[in-house]
Amino acid sequence: MPLSPYIGGRENLLVRCIEQVIAGEEPAWNPVVLWGVTGCGKSLLLDLFTAEFTFASPQAQIIHITGADYARAFADACDADSIGDFRQKFGRAQLLAIDDLHRLAGKSGAEQELIHLLDALTRRGSLV
Numbered sequence: 676m677p678l679s680p681y682i683g684g685r686e687n688l689l690v691r692c693i694e695q696v697i698a699g700e701e702p703a704w705n706p707v708v709l710w711g712v713t714g715c716g717k718s719l720l721l722d723l724f725t726a727e728f729t730f731a732s733p734q735a736q737i738i739h740i741t742g743a744d745y746a747r748a749f750a751d752a753c754d755a756d757s758i759g760d761f762r763q764k765f766g767r768a769q770l771l772a773i774d775d776l777h778r779l780a781g782k783s784g785a786e787q788e789l790i791h792l793l794d795a796l797t798r799r800g801s802l803v
Contacts, residue, residue, distance in 0.1 A: 693724050696802060699731070706793060706803035708776075718774050725772045728802075735769040742778035746785040753784065765792050770802045 696702045709717040725739045740748075752761035765771065771792070779785055796803050 693720075694727075696728075702802060705797055721772055721774055725770070728770050732769070736767045737770045737772070738765060738768045739770075739772040739774070741774050742776045745773060745789065746779050746782045749782075749785040749788055762788075762792075766795055768796060768801055771796055 692702065692704060693707065709720060711717055721739075725737060728735065729737055749761060752758045773789075779789065793803055
């Protein structure tokens with residue numbers, strides 16, 4: 676399902692930007708953070724964007740994860756002494772989409788790792 680039906684006026688310029696990225700244009704913002712009250716459609720937009728990006732770039736390395744799952748994966752990697760594998764997996768992403776990012780709050784190790792990951796991905800030109 677394309678994003679176009681969900682795009683309205685000026686209040687949705689960010690969504691237009693996301694749709695341009697899907698079309699292969701350079702993003703105006705990176706990383707992009709969708710913020711709003713519960714139930715306003717942030718997860719739906721993220722799901723639609725990820726699906727559209729997957730359709731437009733089927734060979735791309737895409738990671739779509741929740742904040743809680745990211746923190747859990749980081750903790751598991753630390754416990755298994757496989758942080759290098761964790762970094763390699765997430766560092767290859769051409770698109771990193773994290774839903775419910777607030778679930779990372781208070782997990783300082785995962786927060787710090789995410790900061791380094793975001794820096795590396797944006798320097799490389801990946802979409803976040």
